Amino acid sequence: MIGLFNDCFPPIMDGVSLTIQNYAYWLNKKAGNVCVVTPSVPDAKDEGTYPVYRYSSIPIPMRKPYRLGFPRIDWPFHARINKLSFDLVHAHCPFSSGSLAMRIARSQHIPLVATFHSKYRSDFERAIPCKKIVDYLIRNVVRFYEMADEVWIPQASVEETLREYGYKGKVEVVDNGNDFADGAPIAELRRVARETLKLSDDEMMFLFVGQHIWEKNLSFLLEALARIKEQSFRMYFIGTGYAASEIKQKACELSLMDKITFVGNITERERLKRYYAAADLFLFPSLYDNAPLVVREAAALHTPSLMIRNSTAAEIISDSSNGFLSTNNVNAYAERITELIRQPRLITKVGDEASRTIARSWENVAEEVYDRYMNLMVRKKL
Structure with a gap:
């Protein structure tokens, strides 16, 4: 099973949640055996052809509609997730879902891919007036990416942000796609x-x-x-x-x-x-x-x-x-x-x-992603 982990997923809509949705749809269509792991959201209707495993969460003040997840204390969720055997986990966020993906990767001895999507320092600085605390949180973000087997970025210029945060490891550029790139007459x-x-x-x-x-x-x-x-x-x-x-x-x-x-x-x-x-x-x-x-x-x-x-x-x-x-x-x-x-x-x-x-289809991106997953799993077993 390939696990896609992120701190938001539809009905919460942003670029990263759409990325996860399209990864899940196209990877499941190509190979099956894909799941999404994400915080719970009221009125979420997970009706895709792949399973979505949700854990307890609460609203984040002043950051509507995002949620703060608590997978560690959600025992029914743990009972479900611990029964799954993963081949690879892909974290798209370094917080609750990313920590969970890291724990599963270590316990099951499988590869962890981590994609760096967002300028987290800007988010921290808006909510936290203390520079020392912001610097501490950024160090934790960097530490998370340093422990991944591969770090992906969605375009080359994003590397500069990650380097500014203090990350010194290798990065791989993996483009985003979009679901409107069908070539239909406009x-x-x-x-x-x-x-x-x-x-x-x-x-x-x-x-x-x-x-x-x-x-x-x-x-x-x-x-x-x-x-x-x-x-x-x-x-x-x-x-x-x-x-x-x-x-x-x-x-x-x-x-x-x-x-x-x-x-x-x-x-x-x-x-x-x-x-x-x-x-x-x-x-x-x-x-x-x-x-x-x-x-x-x-x-x-x-x-x-x-x-x-x-x-x-x-x-x-x-x-x-x-x-x-x-x-x-x-x-x-x-x-x-x-x-x-x-x-x-x-x-x-x-x-x-x-x-x-500029417009590349998600189907095309998913082909590349799947090949990268397979290569990493082979290397991890060597």
């Missing part, structure tokens, strides 16, 4: 999607999908939009998070509510796909993200992203080729949007190239 989907949203032909649509948290640079984005609010555009925000109400309040203070629609969280993938298809530009100025899935999802629907130059997330973007870049300055970002509003043909051309160069 023109009709875009037309229908824009009609549904009642967008006129000459009205630009901008889109942001992701957690509604300040770390995503959303104050920066709102201020940039306020500088161009005389232009003809509609901006859609999709997602939820601890700062959702404050973000709406800021949009109101900037007199942007007639330009912005806050859609809320969307879990139905076909509905989300239509928003990506309708959009002209995906606005993603985050300095917090490592390798955001949403940029790849937008690219799959021929929607190019406008990102911040030299950010970790923007490594896959070549300016005016498969996406657009701006300096980390509100006025510069606003000016770049204005320039692009005047160049719809360039947006279309760059969107097509984004689809060709």
Whole structure:
């Protein structure tokens, strides 16, 4: 059995939980014998073709909808998980699920793969004002990755963050995919999607999908939009998070509510796909993200992203080729949007190239992942 361990899983939606979901689906389809291990969530409906083992958890204050898991004290869960014989475990988080994966790997003498997805220091610093405590927690994160048999990162630029934390070991780059990269014709989907949203032909649509948290640079984005609010555009925000109400309040203070629609969280993938298809530009100025899935999802629907130059997330973007870049300055970002509003043909051309160069299917990624698992299991037995 291959075990995929993470501290969140649908119905909690973020890039990592979607990664786990797609790993599980495609690996199970290819080889079977895959399971997911994750904290419990109220009203979770685990209806996939693979088992999901959940352990006790409580809400994390100020970090809605995430949960703090307690696998050590959940005895019924232990009774179930201890009956399983694993061939390999893959931890996508260094906390409760990662610790559990580490314990199973040691007790069953099997390989542990650990993927580094997130900028944990930023999360710690927001919640903990004491630098010494944050440094201590980061050392624990590094220690976790040092004990793994292989450490994976979703794109090469993420290595810099891991090195900054103090990790000195080897890393392997394993790309993320997306479930919209099916090569379907985009023109009709875009037309229908824009009609549904009642967008006129000459009205630009901008889109942001992701957690509604300040770390995503959303104050920066709102201020940039306020500088161009005389232009003809509609901006859609999709997602939820601890700062959702404050973000709406800021949009109101900037007199942007007639330009912005806050859609809320969307879990139905076909509905989300239509928003990506309708959009002209995906606005993603985050300095917090490592390798955001949403940029790849937008690219799959021929929607190019406008990102911040030299950010970790923007490594896959070549300016005016498969996406657009701006300096980390509100006025510069606003000016770049204005320039692009005047160049719809360039947006279309760059969107097509984004689809060709950025969007990789999860099925293709899972093939690579499975081969890597098999090679590691063989090496571990030598």
